[in-house]
Amino acid sequence: MIDFLAAAIRIATPLIFAALGGILSERAGVFAVGLEGMMLMGAFSAVIGAWASSSAAVGLLLAVLGGGAIGLIVAIVTVRYRADNMVTGLTANILALGLTTYLLHILAGTAAIQVDPLGPWPIPGLSRIPVAGPLLFSHPPLTYLAVLGCAGLSVLLFRTQTGLLLRATGENPEAVFVAGADPQRLRMIAVISCGAIAGLGGAVLSLQQVGTFTDGMTGGRGYLALASLIVGRWHPWGAAAACLVFGAAEALEFRLQGFGIPVSSYVVQMMPYLIAIAVLAGLGRSTKLPAFIGKPL
Amino acid sequence: MAALLEMRGIVRCYGKLRANDGIDLDVHAGEIVGLLGENGSGKSTLMKVLFGMVPPDGGGIVFRGKELAGHRPGDAMAAGIAMIHQHFMLVEAMTVVENVMLGWKESGWWLGRHAMAARIRETSERFGLALDPFARVADLPLGRRQRIEILKAVLREAELLILDEPTSNLAPSEVTELLAILRRLRQDGKGIVFITHKLPEVMAVCDTVTVLRAGKVSGRAPVAGASRAGLAGMMVGRDVTAPQILGEIAPGPIRLDIQGLSGPGLGPIDLTLRGGEILGIAGVDGNGQLELAETLAGLRRATAGRISLDGQEITRATVNARMQAGLAYMPADRSSTALVRSMTIADNLMLRDSRRAPYRRHGLLAGRAGLTKAKALMQRFDIRAPSPATPASRLSGGNQQKIVIARELDRNPAVLIAHQPTWGLDPGATHFVLERMIALRDAGACVIYISSELEEVLSISDRVAVIAGGTIAGIMARAAIDMPQLGLWMSGRAA
Numbered sequence A: 001m002i003d004f005l006a007a008a009i010r011i012a013t014p015l016i017f018a019a020l021g022g023i024l025s026e027r028a029g030v031f032a033v034g035l036e037g038m039m040l041m042g043a044f045s046a047v048i049g050a051w052a053s054s055s056a057a058v059g060l061l062l063a064v065l066g067g068g069a070i071g072l073i074v075a076i077v078t079v080r081y082r083a084d085n086m087v088t089g090l091t092a093n094i095l096a097l098g099l100t101t102y103l104l105h106i107l108a109g110t111a112a113i114q115v116d117p118l119g120p121w122p123i124p125g126l127s128r129i130p131v132a133g134p135l136l137f138s139h140p141p142l143t144y145l146a147v148l149g150c151a152g153l154s155v156l157l158f159r160t161q162t163g164l165l166l167r168a169t170g171e172n173p174e175a176v177f178v179a180g181a182d183p184q185r186l187r188m189i190a191v192i193s194c195g196a197i198a199g200l201g202g203a204v205l206s207l208q209q210v211g212t213f214t215d216g217m218t219g220g221r222g223y224l225a226l227a228s229l230i231v232g233r234w235h236p237w238g239a240a241a242a243c244l245v246f247g248a249a250e251a252l253e254f255r256l257q258g259f260g261i262p263v264s265s266y267v268v269q270m271m272p273y274l275i276a277i278a279v280l281a282g283l284g285r286s287t288k289l290p291a292f293i294g295k296p297l
Numbered sequence B: 001m002a003a004l005l006e007m008r009g010i011v012r013c014y015g016k017l018r019a020n021d022g023i024d025l026d027v028h029a030g031e032i033v034g035l036l037g038e039n040g041s042g043k044s045t046l047m048k049v050l051f052g053m054v055p056p057d058g059g060g061i062v063f064r065g066k067e068l069a070g071h072r073p074g075d076a077m078a079a080g081i082a083m084i085h086q087h088f089m090l091v092e093a094m095t096v097v098e099n100v101m102l103g104w105k106e107s108g109w110w111l112g113r114h115a116m117a118a119r120i121r122e123t124s125e126r127f128g129l130a131l132d133p134f135a136r137v138a139d140l141p142l143g144r145r146q147r148i149e150i151l152k153a154v155l156r157e158a159e160l161l162i163l164d165e166p167t168s169n170l171a172p173s174e175v176t177e178l179l180a181i182l183r184r185l186r187q188d189g190k191g192i193v194f195i196t197h198k199l200p201e202v203m204a205v206c207d208t209v210t211v212l213r214a215g216k217v218s219g220r221a222p223v224a225g226a227s228r229a230g231l232a233g234m235m236v237g238r239d240v241t242a243p244q245i246l247g248e249i250a251p252g253p254i255r256l257d258i259q260g261l262s263g264p265g266l267g268p269i270d271l272t273l274r275g276g277e278i279l280g281i282a283g284v285d286g287n288g289q290l291e292l293a294e295t296l297a298g299l300r301r302a303t304a305g306r307i308s309l310d311g312q313e314i315t316r317a318t319v320n321a322r323m324q325a326g327l328a329y330m331p332a333d334r335s336s337t338a339l340v341r342s343m344t345i346a347d348n349l350m351l352r353d354s355r356r357a358p359y360r361r362h363g364l365l366a367g368r369a370g371l372t373k374a375k376a377l378m379q380r381f382d383i384r385a386p387s388p389a390t391p392a393s394r395l396s397g398g399n400q401q402k403i404v405i406a407r408e409l410d411r412n413p414a415v416l417i418a419h420q421p422t423w424g425l426d427p428g429a430t431h432f433v434l435e436r437m438i439a440l441r442d443a444g445a446c447v448i449y450i451s452s453e454l455e456e457v458l459s460i461s462d463r464v465a466v467i468a469g470g471t472i473a474g475i476m477a478r479a480a481i482d483m484p485q486l487g488l489w490m491s492g493r494a495a
Helices: A002-027 A035-053 A056-080 A085-108 A132-136 A141-159 A161-171 A173-178 A183-210 A221-231 A236-259 A265-269 A271-286 B043-051 B073-079 B096-101 B113-126 B142-155 B172-187 B199-205 B228-236 B289-297 B319-325 B334-338 B345-350 B367-380 B397-409 B427-442 B454-460 B483-492
Strands: B005-014 B017-027 B031-036 B058-063 B081-084 B160-164 B191-196 B208-213 B216-222 B254-263 B266-274 B277-282 B304-309 B327-330 B415-419 B446-450 B463-468 B471-477
Touching: A002 A035, A002 A056, A002 A132, A002 A141, A002 A161, A002 A183, A002 A221, A002 A236, A035 A056, A035 A085, A035 A183, A035 A221, A056 A085, A056 A183, A141 A161, A141 A183, A141 A236, A161 A173, A161 A183, A161 B096, A173 A183, A183 A221, A221 A236, A221 A271, A236 A265, A236 A271, B005 B043, B017 B031, B017 B043, B017 B058, B017 B191, B017 B216, B031 B043, B031 B172, B031 B199, B031 B228, B043 B073, B043 B081, B043 B160, B043 B191, B073 B081, B081 B142, B096 B113, B096 B142, B113 B142, B142 B172, B172 B191, B172 B199, B191 B199, B199 B228, B208 B228, B216 B228, B228 B427, B254 B289, B254 B446, B266 B277, B266 B289, B266 B304, B266 B446, B266 B471, B277 B427, B277 B454, B289 B327, B289 B415, B289 B446, B319 B327, B327 B397, B334 B397, B345 B367, B345 B397, B367 B397, B397 B427, B415 B427, B427 B446, B427 B454, B463 B483, B471 B483
Parallel strands: B031 B191, B031 B208, B081 B160, B160 B191, B277 B446, B277 B463, B327 B415, B415 B446
Antiparallel strands: B005 B017, B005 B058, B208 B216, B254 B266, B254 B304, B463 B471
């Protein structure tokens, strides 16, 4: 059981990062369709950075910059040039897929890039508590960072002037302008930050979990993160909870496969996505989108 | 005492148009100045200059003894001027506290919402605003939302408040409350500029009035001792008492016959209209006016009864068939039912007649013929716009309504249903609309004129009916108007 829950947390961690970034972007009024591409770029940059420098810290820095770069592109195209959010986001995802595949071949050729995955950092004392210790306090570093990120983003959004202005930008940018702030700038910053944070999510996948990068390794997790932030009603803790549910669904799928149930493994793998669709359809219109989301300034 | 605000010789041009042509305006502390004028007279431009939204081409502004020049809205706010826009600048999904704190330096980067809520409660009590700091804006009626804007201004220590048509979206009871709040602000020593074209409100609350016409000050007077007719005359430069029906004309044949008409929230209604007659329908809003108008126009299905027009039964006819039969309809909701705001004047004019000549030729829309026709109609109905290709959304309410009138009357209808046709219009445009209704009546058509403005209904109707609770409470002829009886009918079964 502990194994199962720990697996759920492990699978949810990259989703939580991406969802946090997505919340920033959507609260500021830009649909976070590009999360998949931002994650993928982050995953790629992290492994390349760590491989080239033999330092995980450099890998993480590059993940932030790589994800942020996709964010910058989305920000310029949607905010500055007022392009459609959906189309831009999808294009960014395709761009990231092509770019990472291409760069991987140039940089590594046929050699497999392998770096040491980030190991667990058991928290002294706490990690020795029975049950809770191995479950909650024996994770690799980025998992703790995800939790800190939820707390930090909650405080930023709901307790500071910056967060207030950011949320208002997604609801009524004219009010922000009249209040003396610059909604366009706020949106740019939010989308770029979204890319940087989602890039860290990608780094969790590649650098923390497997130590290598494979083409298209995010495999739709960006979209799953998008679904969780909607299910979580654009609230960091809510989105994290949704990510954990999706993580649990995927963890369950590995278990079921282990039991040798006579169902195609592809059907079982669809589980988290089917759950996402079912939940979104169930929420339907009751979800409250930021009023000005997707509209150019 | 020196004035709080002195504006001297303000000039502002848009291309060839002199929107402000040498305007002076003074506001003292503890004074409410009414700024009156028709749409397009230069009121909004003057306030935009004051607030730093557009730079003036000439003239100067002194506020609290300091020259205000080359300023931007941020500077105006910092100096103590607050503008309360017609469309509120509020975030509906947020609470009152959050809206107050939004972008305000004094609330700090770490938001102390409970400390701010206490300040809001205190100020709200002092001026009678009755605002709950933790209410969500989306749950508040428009009157309350306006008070949030006033609250923001007061908290930011504004000394001069500019209210741009503050009563246009308010219910009558909310208007009364707003006027009371303004009086408290005046007591507190604030200067207030009250922009409007509604004379009764000016008379009720203002100390002095400045009237603008065509970019110039056409009159200035203390309210004490001014008369409504005098102020209205200053606004439009001519007599604007409502046009009167000149004499009875011999009633023609029956044109519209409604028997037992019923629907959800409506009826049964019996009405008979003859040619050359305006039937006014008075009543408190929401008593079946919309249901009646839309059922007659074919937008709602009648559940029982019959409607015949010139002897032809149209109870179940489509909207288009009703138009062919000679029915015209001016909906109350100008901006979304009567017009497509994003389309041009020419397109709006041909909207209902696109399948007829001259708009249609060989099964296609005839663009050039449409434009020619549109130009002619613009001239005939005095629609003031640069060209037929101007989007309807860029026109003032009066000019938008003229498009609707031109479209509906050009067909020479037998019956016109006009629902609140003068709503939101200034006196000049109102006069124009009423004149057209009378001209149509004199030409032998009949008009159903639905309005909640009793005075207006009385002035142009041959007969007045009162609608209450979805049915006609009673009808009386113009010659035999009995006001107490009308009042009884209106209140008797009011919803």
